[in-house]
Amino acid sequence: MLSTYRYPKYEYVPPPEMRSGEPGRYPVVVVGAGPVGLAAAIDLAQSGVPVVVLDDDDTVSVGSRGVCYAKRTLEILDRIGVGDACMAKGVSWNVGRTFFREEEVYNFNLLPQPDHKRPGMINLQQYYLEQYLVERARQLPNLDLRFRNRVVALAPAGDGATLEVETPDGAYTLAADWLIVADGARSAIRRMMNLDSEGRVFLDRFLIADVVMKADFPAERWFWFDPPFHPGQSVLLHRQADHVYRIDFQLGWQADPEEEKKPEKVIPRIRAMLGPDREFELEWVSVYTFQCRRMQKFRHGRVLFVGDAAHQVSPFGARGANSGIQDSDNLCWKLGLVLAGKAPDSLLDSYSDERVFAADENIMNSTRSTDFITPKSRTSLNFRNAVLTLAGDHPFARALVNSGRLSVPSFLTGSRLNTPDAAAFAGDMVPGAPMDDAPMHEDGAGFWLLDRVGNRFMALVQVDDPGAVDADLAREFKALSVDAIPVEVVLVSGKPGRAPEGLRVFADSGGRFAERYDSAPGTVYLIRPDQHVAARWRAFDASRVRAALARATCNTI
Amino acid sequence: MSLILTPNFNEPGKRYFRAFSPGDDFYEALIETHRDLSDTQSALLNAKLVLLLANHIGDIGVLREAMKIAREGV
Numbered sequence: 001m002l003s004t005y006r007y008p009k010y011e012y013v014p015p016p017e018m019r020s021g022e023p024g025r026y027p028v029v030v031v032g033a034g035p036v037g038l039a040a041a042i043d044l045a046q047s048g049v050p051v052v053v054l055d056d057d058d059t060v061s062v063g064s065r066g067v068c069y070a071k072r073t074l075e076i077l078d079r080i081g082v083g084d085a086c087m088a089k090g091v092s093w094n095v096g097r098t099f100f101r102e103e104e105v106y107n108f109n110l111l112p113q114p115d116h117k118r119p120g121m122i123n124l125q126q127y128y129l130e131q132y133l134v135e136r137a138r139q140l141p142n143l144d145l146r147f148r149n150r151v152v153a154l155a156p157a158g159d160g161a162t163l164e165v166e167t168p169d170g171a172y173t174l175a176a177d178w179l180i181v182a183d184g185a186r187s188a189i190r191r192m193m194n195l196d197s198e199g200r201v202f203l204d205r206f207l208i209a210d211v212v213m214k215a216d217f218p219a220e221r222w223f224w225f226d227p228p229f230h231p232g233q234s235v236l237l238h239r240q241a242d243h244v245y246r247i248d249f250q251l252g253w254q255a256d257p258e259e260e261k262k263p264e265k266v267i268p269r270i271r272a273m274l275g276p277d278r279e280f281e282l283e284w285v286s287v288y289t290f291q292c293r294r295m296q297k298f299r300h301g302r303v304l305f306v307g308d309a310a311h312q313v314s315p316f317g318a319r320g321a322n323s324g325i326q327d328s329d330n331l332c333w334k335l336g337l338v339l340a341g342k343a344p345d346s347l348l349d350s351y352s353d354e355r356v357f358a359a360d361e362n363i364m365n366s367t368r369s370t371d372f373i374t375p376k377s378r379t380s381l382n383f384r385n386a387v388l389t390l391a392g393d394h395p396f397a398r399a400l401v402n403s404g405r406l407s408v409p410s411f412l413t414g415s416r417l418n419t420p421d422a423a424a425f426a427g428d429m430v431p432g433a434p435m436d437d438a439p440m441h442e443d444g445a446g447f448w449l450l451d452r453v454g455n456r457f458m459a460l461v462q463v464d465d466p467g468a469v470d471a472d473l474a475r476e477f478k479a480l481s482v483d484a485i486p487v488e489v490v491l492v493s494g495k496p497g498r499a500p501e502g503l504r505v506f507a508d509s510g511g512r513f514a515e516r517y518d519s520a521p522g523t524v525y526l527i528r529p530d531q532h533v534a535a536r537w538r539a540f541d542a543s544r545v546r547a548a549l550a551r552a553t554c555n556t557i
Numbered sequence: 558m559s560l561i562l563t564p565n566f567n568e569p570g571k572r573y574f575r576a577f578s579p580g581d582d583f584y585e586a587l588i589e590t591h592r593d594l595s596d597t598q599s600a601l602l603n604a605k606l607v608l609l610l611a612n613h614i615g616d617i618g619v620l621r622e623a624m625k626i627a628r629e630g631v
Contacts, residue, residue: 368581371588379591379599383584389630399564399580411574428574 004212004242004283005127007059010134012148015165017172026052027339029163029176031151031189033057035066035126036307036324037182038133042080043332045143047455049339052174053143054165056150060130063284064210067123067238067246068318070407071111072434074118075531076329079454081139083118085132089241090122096221098403100388102228106398110406115512116437117448121406123219123240125210126321151183154192160302178335179303182324185291187309193300199293199363202314203253204374207260207287211245211270213280223403225373225388229272234373234403237273244283247273248315250374257287290314292363292370298352304331311359316369316404319362326409327355333455333529337553342485347554350417358410365405372402409434412532419526419535419548426518435531438512441496442505449513452506454531457487457549461540462514464521466497466505474501476542487526487549492519528552560622 017024028044030037033055041051069077069086077083098106110120137143152171153164160177181189190197222237224230233250240246249269251260259265266285274280294311298304307324331351337343375381390397411433412418418431429436438449453460459480463469469491477489478501491499494514496507508514517525517536526535526548535548550556566579573579590606591599611620 365581368585372584377591377594377599378596379594379603380588383587387584390626394562394626396562396564396580399577400584402577402581402584405575405577405581408575413572433574 004244005125007062007127008131008134010058010145010147012058012168013146014169015144015146015149015167015172017174018167018169023162023173023175024052025160025175025177026050027177028052028180028335029054029161029174029178030180030182031055031163032182032184032307032309033130033134033145033147034061034182034184034307035129035133035321036328037180038130038137039076039080039325040180040182040306040328040332041143041145042133042137042140043328044336045137045140046080047332047336048142049336050142051144052176053137053145054149054151054163054174055145055147058147060127060134062127063286064125064127064208064240064244064246066126066129066318066321067240068322068406069122069124069129070318070322071116071118071120072407072409073322073325074122075437075450076325078118078451079329079531081136082129082132085135086122086124086129087118089128090124091219091239091241092119092122093219093221093239094120095218096223096403096406098391098401099222099224099227100385100391101226103392105388105391106401115439115510117450118437121221121318123238123246125240125244128241129321151189151192154179154189156193156301156303158301177302178339180331180335181303181305181309182307182328183309185308185312187305189303190295190305190309193303195295195300197293197295197310197312199291199312200367201291202289202370202374204370205251205253205255205257205260205287205289206315207249207251207255207266207269207285209247209249209266209270209285210240210283211247211280212243212283213245213274213278214243215245215274215278215280217245225384225403227273230269235273236403245280251287255287260287261285288315292367294356294359294363298327298355299348304335304348304351306331310355311363313359313362313366314370315366316373317362317366317406318404319366319407322407323358323362326358327351329530330355337485343553343555350415350554354410354412354415354417357412357414361410362407369402369404373404417528417534417552417554419551421536423538425536427516429517429525429533429536431533431535433533435527435533436516438508438516439510440492440513441507441509444496449506450531452490453527455529457485457529457534457552458527459487459489459545460492460506460517460519460525460527461489462492462519462521462523463499464493465495466491466493466499466503469499469503471500473540474499474503476540477501477503480542480545483546483549485549485553485555487545526552558616558619560619560626
């Protein structure tokens with residue numbers, strides 16, 4: 001088979017514990033250097049927390065695996081420093097087309113709105129994402145990335161966990177105040193702790209093939225129900241980087257996975273799809289089944305589960321890696337505050353609550369997609385085909401076509417970290433909402449809102465004229481930034497201008513912020529470090545901001 | 558009143574943040590209603606469902622329009 005990618009081999013370095021013979025102790029140890037574990041380690045390390053990452057392998061993911069990275073994930077990757085690398089290599093797309101038998105019945109645009117920095121989705125082979133994350137991790141002096149370090153035993157305790165780690169040189173002991181478990185769907189740590197992940201197994205098999213071809217397919221997602229080249233089943237086509245195309249064929253439960261993986265079996269399937277004249281080469285093939293399941297809770301004392309170790313979904317909708325990276329996004333700022341002694345450890349229960357809610361939403365959506373794509377009864381198939389038949393002419397049926405509801409972030413509306421609204425607001429930026437992006441200016445230079453918020457609490461205060469802000473009020477704003485948990489106040493205004501006390505001003509020249517946040521002079525948004533709305537008001541009141549901050553960090557008595 | 562052919566599902570009191578959610582809520586409930594039924598039982602359920610919904614709609618002009626579209630291409 002062809003290879004467009006050269007897998008890096010990361011060197012094993014004997015850990016300091018092996019050299020000294022002394023067990024090490026670290027504030028945070030992450031198990032697993034996949035996209036989720038690496039994202040968490042980078043997020044913590046860049047905020048000043050020393051982290052050790054243990055991985056039993058010495059390279060990146062083999063095969064394309066997770067290929068679709070959603071807008072929200074790209075925003076998080078921006079925050080941890082790899083967004084641009086992923087964008088440069090990946091294939092951006094917003095349009096998806098759905099075919100039934102020979103006809104296109106429906107297409108969608110993931111991002112019908114203008115003025116967002118990132119597209120709805122990019123396609124990028126998982127190995128590239130992991131490589132960029134490893135490169136980023138290696139820039140951080142307080143991030144110790146240890147390859148070929150396999151955890152073989154674990155003893156959780158009240159104040160952390162002790163790990164037995166095996167290396168090519170033998171075993172050593174490592175203690176962690178907090179353990180982040182990111183070792184995937186078959187999590188060894190989860191098994192060592194006798195914890196279950198429960199849910200539904202789907203009796204179906206899918207073949208994935210990475211195919212290299214110099215084709216001129218547009219950068220779109222194409223999905224076929226019951227196509228003539230693969231009757232009775234579904235097929236999905238995605239373009240990835242380096243002229244690699246990813247094709248998923250539904251095979252049915254009866255298929256023999258070993259047999260189906262053989263090139264002599266795979267190549268005719270692809271030829272039937274692409275036509276006899278198209279030249280292509282096979283790069284990677286795999287057959288998979290899937291489950292939708294999750295752990296009851298993602299926090300067990302000092303052990304925190306993230307990504308596939310905590311929850312699994314069917315692949316339709318790209319909700320696996322995307323949701324895992326959002327787990328990390330939700331967890332890291334909370335763990336940072338707990339480690340700094342600025343929040344009680346109950347804040348980490350809100351990690352579990354918020355991400356269990358998100359996992360349930362992801363499982364629900366991906367299960368619905370799976371049931372639509374692979375109907376389990378004659379009646380279900382009839383309804384599915386009736387929807388597809390009506391979809392060509394009737395918009396209501398188009399909205400029911402479900403070939404995967406592509407990963408979007410959860411609105412954490414039920415979270416106890418939110419302060420409920422006391423005034424009326426239009427739009428979707430409710431407490432718990434993931435922030436919408438908007439183009440802004442500061443000192444004459446343009447930037448994207450989401451590039452300048454996050455990593456700390458912020459209050460965005462809308463004013464009519466920044467120059468007219470009263471100096472006493474400005475000092476009240478500044479006072480928030482020297483609290484135990486600082487809140488940086490930034491003024492948002494339709495007009496540019498200088499504010500007193502050196503307060504920063506984001507100029508919303510195009511009015512997108514005002515529109516998307518239903519913001520008017522006086523409006524205040526309290527923003528969490530993970531770019532979710534914590535609270536909002538129609539007028540500034542420092543005591544209400546402090547109360548909402550206390551609530552968002554579990555510091556209320 | 559003519560037959561509504563644009564997306565029209567909603568549930569009172571429920572807030573949706575994604576356009577696909579109300580339709581998917583309905584579709585899941587529809588498939589769930591048929592769970593564990595034989596094909597014959599499902600056909601009977603569907604017939605009853607059509608009658609119930611038809612009576613609810615009431616306007617026979619609208620129903621004729623729906624029947625015409627449903628018949629097309631079958």
